[in-house]
Amino acid sequence: MKIHEYQGKAILARFGVPVPKGKVAFTVDEAEAAAKELGGFVVVKAQIHAGGRGKGGGVKVTKSVADAVEASKKILGMQLITHQTGPQGQRVRRLLVEEALPIEKEFYLGITLDRAKGKNVFMASSEGGMEIEVVAEHSPEKILKETIEPGVGLQPFQARNLAFGIGLPAGSINAAVKAMMALAKAYEESDASLAEINPFILLKDGRVMALDAKINIDDNALYRHPEYADLRDLDEEDPLEVEASKFQLNYIKLDGNIACMVNGAGLAMGTMDIIKWAGGEPANFLDVGGGANEEQIKNAFRILLSDSAVKAVLINIFGGILRCDVLATGVVNAARELGIGLPVVIRMEGTNVEEGKRIIRESGFNFQVADGMKDAAEKVVRAAQ
Amino acid sequence: MSIFVNKQTRLIVQGFTGSQGTFHATQSINYGTNVVGGVTPGKGGSKHLDRPVFDTVAAAVQDTGANATVIFVPPPFAADAIMEAAEAGIRLIVAITEGIPVRDMIAARQFLEGRDCVLIGPNCPGIITPEECRIGIMPGHIHKRGHVGVVSRSGTLTYEAVGQLTALGIGQSTCIGIGGDPIIGTTHLDAIKFFNADPDTHAIVMIGEIGGNNEEIAAAYIKDHVTKPVVGFIAGQTAPPGRRMGHAGAIIAGGSGKASDKMAAMTAAGITVCSTPAEIGQKVKERLSN
Numbered sequence: 301m302k303i304h305e306y307q308g309k310a311i312l313a314r315f316g317v318p319v320p321k322g323k324v325a326f327t328v329d330e331a332e333a334a335a336k337e338l339g340g341f342v343v344v345k346a347q348i349h350a351g352g353r354g355k356g357g358g359v360k361v362t363k364s365v366a367d368a369v370e371a372s373k374k375i376l377g378m379q380l381i382t383h384q385t386g387p388q389g390q391r392v393r394r395l396l397v398e399e400a401l402p403i404e405k406e407f408y409l410g411i412t413l414d415r416a417k418g419k420n421v422f423m424a425s426s427e428g429g430m431e432i433e434v435v436a437e438h439s440p441e442k443i444l445k446e447t448i449e450p451g452v453g454l455q456p457f458q459a460r461n462l463a464f465g466i467g468l469p470a471g472s473i474n475a476a477v478k479a480m481m482a483l484a485k486a487y488e489e490s491d492a493s494l495a496e497i498n499p500f501i502l503l504k505d506g507r508v509m510a511l512d513a514k515i516n517i518d519d520n521a522l523y524r525h526p527e528y529a530d531l532r533d534l535d536e537e538d539p540l541e542v543e544a545s546k547f548q549l550n551y552i553k554l555d556g557n558i559a560c561m562v563n564g565a566g567l568a569m570g571t572m573d574i575i576k577w578a579g580g581e582p583a584n585f586l587d588v589g590g591g592a593n594e595e596q597i598k599n600a601f602r603i604l605l606s607d608s609a610v611k612a613v614l615i616n617i618f619g620g621i622l623r624c625d626v627l628a629t630g631v632v633n634a635a636r637e638l639g640i641g642l643p644v645v646i647r648m649e650g651t652n653v654e655e656g657k658r659i660i661r662e663s664g665f666n667f668q669v670a671d672g673m674k675d676a677a678e679k680v681v682r683a684a685q
Numbered sequence: 686m687s688i689f690v691n692k693q694t695r696l697i698v699q700g701f702t703g704s705q706g707t708f709h710a711t712q713s714i715n716y717g718t719n720v721v722g723g724v725t726p727g728k729g730g731s732k733h734l735d736r737p738v739f740d741t742v743a744a745a746v747q748d749t750g751a752n753a754t755v756i757f758v759p760p761p762f763a764a765d766a767i768m769e770a771a772e773a774g775i776r777l778i779v780a781i782t783e784g785i786p787v788r789d790m791i792a793a794r795q796f797l798e799g800r801d802c803v804l805i806g807p808n809c810p811g812i813i814t815p816e817e818c819r820i821g822i823m824p825g826h827i828h829k830r831g832h833v834g835v836v837s838r839s840g841t842l843t844y845e846a847v848g849q850l851t852a853l854g855i856g857q858s859t860c861i862g863i864g865g866d867p868i869i870g871t872t873h874l875d876a877i878k879f880f881n882a883d884p885d886t887h888a889i890v891m892i893g894e895i896g897g898n899n900e901e902i903a904a905a906y907i908k909d910h911v912t913k914p915v916v917g918f919i920a921g922q923t924a925p926p927g928r929r930m931g932h933a934g935a936i937i938a939g940g941s942g943k944a945s946d947k948m949a950a951m952t953a954a955g956i957t958v959c960s961t962p963a964e965i966g967q968k969v970k971e972r973l974s975n
Contacts, residue, residue, distance in 0.1 A: 418794040450795040521786035565931025566839020569920035570962040587931040620824040674963035
């Protein structure tokens with residue numbers, strides 16, 4: 301689960317990472333009140349889940365309350381386009397109004413999972429404010445790493461190695477070490493899958509602070525964090541994806557016009573790949589799971605069809621636990637109920653496949669039954685043209 | 686021969702009396718797997734599917750001599766179940782459960798470090814040696830005994846590959862689904878090493894997907910150490926970066942884990958890389974006849 305910067309900062313602050321004084325604002329009035337309280341010299345920051353907000357015009361430094369009000373009017377409600385939002389951008393519905401601080405230098409701090417080691421890794425870099433992927437590609441030696449040992453946690457000597465390594469001045473080392481230890485604790489205890497502070501700043505007066513916060517929470521661990529349930533912002537998610545999640549369907553909207561319904565994540569990706577190979581563009585990723593029932597199949601169909609870009613549908617099921625006859629019945633019932641006008645290509649294999657094919661043939665609908673994935677992909681690409 | 690499991694495997698089921706455990710234990714028994722009992726805390730002393738139920742894995746091992754376990758325990762308790770099995774001396778632990786928090790798996794993997802046991806999964810379909818032993822949730826009937834080893838991160842995509850092989854009359858030595866999570870036990874590399882050493886495995890199918898660099902590591906090993914033909918496929922060539930494609934581990938993050946990088950590494954290692962999953966069976970046939 302992704303959360304907003306201001307929510308991430310609240311978590312960090314709770315664990316003892318110093319953050320600037322600031323307030324979230326949903327309206328210009330609230331932004332004005334926050335700017336007054338902070339003395340007018342503030343930063344107004346668009347709160348969307350995508351990165352690159354500054355470059356897109358979603359962050360403004362202001363010198364007075366009047367300026368802050370102007371900036372808030374501009375940013376609140378804008379379609380903010382960044383390299384992560386796609387060309388349509390993301391509407392700004394929340395602002396973070398924060399005290400503006402005199403910055404001496406910017407650094408990077410981050411924690412994520414090292415999959416090969418099966419342990420978390422703490423990263424720090426002198427190249428703050430830049431995208432860490434770019435640093436990793438061009439000057440990987442500038443990213444310092446310390447492995448966090450399970451059960452032991454980040455140790456102060458590791459934090460000192462990093463703090464000295466990235467060139468923090470001697471007078472700020474203790475404060476930085478304290479902030480790093482707090483970040484590691486926040487990550488661990490929040491079941492985060494990513495925690496980044498970019499930039500982590502050194503102020504003119506020697507203090508250190510988290511000027512940004514990007515925290516992702518492990519979805520599988522949300523059950524033990526009821527305190528984070530409210531942090532989910534459905535406005536930041538695709539409405540069809542939100543709808544699909546209500547039925548335990550794994551749906552991701554893409555830009556093409558061929559919808560697909562598949563059981564299993566790997567086969568679903570493979571189906572997208574073969575659609576592309578056959579000359580088409582997938583409209584979505586959809587994994588109905590290993591044990592989908594008729595009701596889920598019906599809802600999956602409804603969600604696929606509510607994407608207006610879709611011109612044809614490919615159903616690719618390798619029946620194991622999910623029997624082909626159950627799938628076929630679900631598809632036929634959904635077609636009856638929803639009145640499907642688009643071409644549908646069905647490819648089924650595995651458990652009870654003959655019975656499944658019979659149900660499709662005798663349904664009275666003009667479904668095309670394909671023989672193998674390649675045939676299915678070619679048929680659906682033709683149908684979409 | 687085969688790897689990890691065969692006729693001698695004595696299997697227990699953790700989460701035995703639950704609906705998933707019951708359904709798949711029944712399927713495995715029908716397939717001919719030697720299921721010797723199961724574990725459900727609080728139900729010890731009773732019988733289920735005509736087999737003894739135990740409160741703890743230790744008791745089950747002591748009483749039945751079990752050497753393998755399959756875990757159908759719900760996510761909040763699954764890492765605990767893995768560690769319990771390891772502590773009880775089980776040599777092969779197959780964790781089917783999807784949705785275990787990463788923090789729990791970090792602890793479980795640390796716990797397994799240095800112990801003489803193999804973990805397959807979690808979030809995986811399991812392992813099967815055709816016509817001998819089925820551990821997991823795969824449809825047994827699509828498999829055929831033979832000489833191709835299959836290792837994959839995905840469930841249904843593995844069935845797809847196996848279905849194609851069987852349809853072409855090509856049997857399998859052992860098929861392993863290693864799981865779609867970011868932290869797993871057995872990796873592609875581990876499975877490849879075992880298949881390479883198994884005289885009964887004549888060719889290997891390696892199926893990967895976006896996320897992590899498991900496939901690149903295996904490819905580097907194959908380049909230097911494997912002379913058996915290897916056919917590969919990577920799912921997610923069209924997946925957008927930054928999005929989790931169903932599996933918790935299937936995500937292109939920070940510029941790494943891309944399908945194109947994996948395919949390039951595999952091709953460089955002499956692996957026949959399929960551009961679509963539809964040609965896996967055919968490519969194996971071609972490599973075997975050369």
